[in-house]
Amino acid sequence: MRRTIYAGRTIKVHLDDDRWEVVERADAVAVLALDGGKVLGVRQTRPAIGGRTWELPAGLVDRGENLEQAALRELSEEADLTGELRRITAGYPSPGFCTELITLFEATSLSARPGTPDTLEDVTVEWREVDEVWTAITEGRELSSLTTLLGLAVARSRRAGG
Amino acid sequence: MRRTIYAGRTIKVHLDDDRWEVVERADAVAVLALDGGKVLGVRQTRPAIGGRTWELPAGLVDRGENLEQAALRELSEEADLTGELRRITAGYPSPGFCTELITLFEATSLSARPGTPDTLEDVTVEWREVDEVWTAITEGRELSSLTTLLGLAVARSRRAGG
Numbered sequence: 604m605r606r607t608i609y610a611g612r613t614i615k616v617h618l619d620d621d622r623w624e625v626v627e628r629a630d631a632v633a634v635l636a637l638d639g640g641k642v643l644g645v646r647q648t649r650p651a652i653g654g655r656t657w658e659l660p661a662g663l664v665d666r667g668e669n670l671e672q673a674a675l676r677e678l679s680e681e682a683d684l685t686g687e688l689r690r691i692t693a694g695y696p697s698p699g700f701c702t703e704l705i706t707l708f709e710a711t712s713l714s715a716r717p718g719t720p721d722t723l724e725d726v727t728v729e730w731r732e733v734d735e736v737w738t739a740i741t742e743g744r745e746l747s748s749l750t751t752l753l754g755l756a757v758a759r760s761r762r763a764g765g
Numbered sequence: 766m767r768r769t770i771y772a773g774r775t776i777k778v779h780l781d782d783d784r785w786e787v788v789e790r791a792d793a794v795a796v797l798a799l800d801g802g803k804v805l806g807v808r809q810t811r812p813a814i815g816g817r818t819w820e821l822p823a824g825l826v827d828r829g830e831n832l833e834q835a836a837l838r839e840l841s842e843e844a845d846l847t848g849e850l851r852r853i854t855a856g857y858p859s860p861g862f863c864t865e866l867i868t869l870f871e872a873t874s875l876s877a878r879p880g881t882p883d884t885l886e887d888v889t890v891e892w893r894e895v896d897e898v899w900t901a902i903t904e905g906r907e908l909s910s911l912t913t914l915l916g917l918a919v920a921r922s923r924r925a926g927g
Binding site: 608609611612613614616618619622623624625626628631649650651652656658662663691692693694695696697698699700701702703704705737740741743746747748749750751752753756757759760 | 910
């Protein structure tokens with residue numbers, strides 16, 4: 604039996620059979636954009652983890668949006684760009700307790716599309732070399748998301764012909 | 766100001782400044798084990814997402830364990846194996862709201878080490894071809910975690926010489 608313990612702004616917390624904690628949250632999207640060996644990312648403050656990260660543009664899917672619309676909105680809001688989308692893959696960040704599914708897209712044929720930034724977000728665009736940023740995250744000099752690491756690994760495997 | 770709204774068995778939920786929801790959860794580990802083009806995974810039921818997944822062996826770090834101990838325990842509990850560990854990388858599954866950090870290890874020189882399975886887990890070991898399982902997840906025929914996709918992408922990039 605499911606009891607809802609908390610229903611908040613971005614998450615709900617359920618307790619199943621008085622034991623299993625489940626966090627319900629909207630699904631998310633992320634965008635891999637490559638240009639001549641560089642990858643598009645945004646530097647932003649992430650209070651939940653107490654630090655600044657460098658991540659692929661990403662965000663939650665808003666009510667009424669499909670995945671592609673959400674990906675293009677995030678690309679525009681965070682990097683003032685638009686492009687043609689191709690779905691790469693999708694996975695669960697934490698399937699042990701959270702409903703969230705993240706879909707990773709690639710954006711090509713990039714062009715300018717100024718977006719209205721979420722004024723609550725302190726976001727700086729930074730294009731970086733794929734290998735340099737992989738190494739910086741892996742060595743712990745930068746904080747980042749699993750989705751970002753996945754996008755970088757896909758870029759590395761593709762460049763290598765995989 | 767932080768208020769703790771829920772303190773449960775595996776998560777705590779905090780509300781910062783009456784607005785920002787933060788889920789506090791233990792860190793986690795996952796293990797990539799490769800053998801001749803095949804990758805070790807476990808099939809298990811994941812009630813939070815309402816389905817069965819195929820995932821790299823993974824789990825939360827228990828109190829008093831370091832990351833390597835947790836990775837070896839999971840490898841033993843879920844696959845009756847042990848090995849030599851090398852850290853691949855680490856990233857946050859959902860840095861927008863959750864404190865959890867996942868560290869991905871590779872295990873080599875595998876040998877038998879029967880573990881005591883968590884009796885609550887219904888886990889079946891399945892070695893699969895790297896490309897076959899990547900495609901199955903990507904095409905939506907299987908559910909899996911971002912960590913699993915990251916491990917598979919790393920295997921693909923390495924095999925390709927990246």
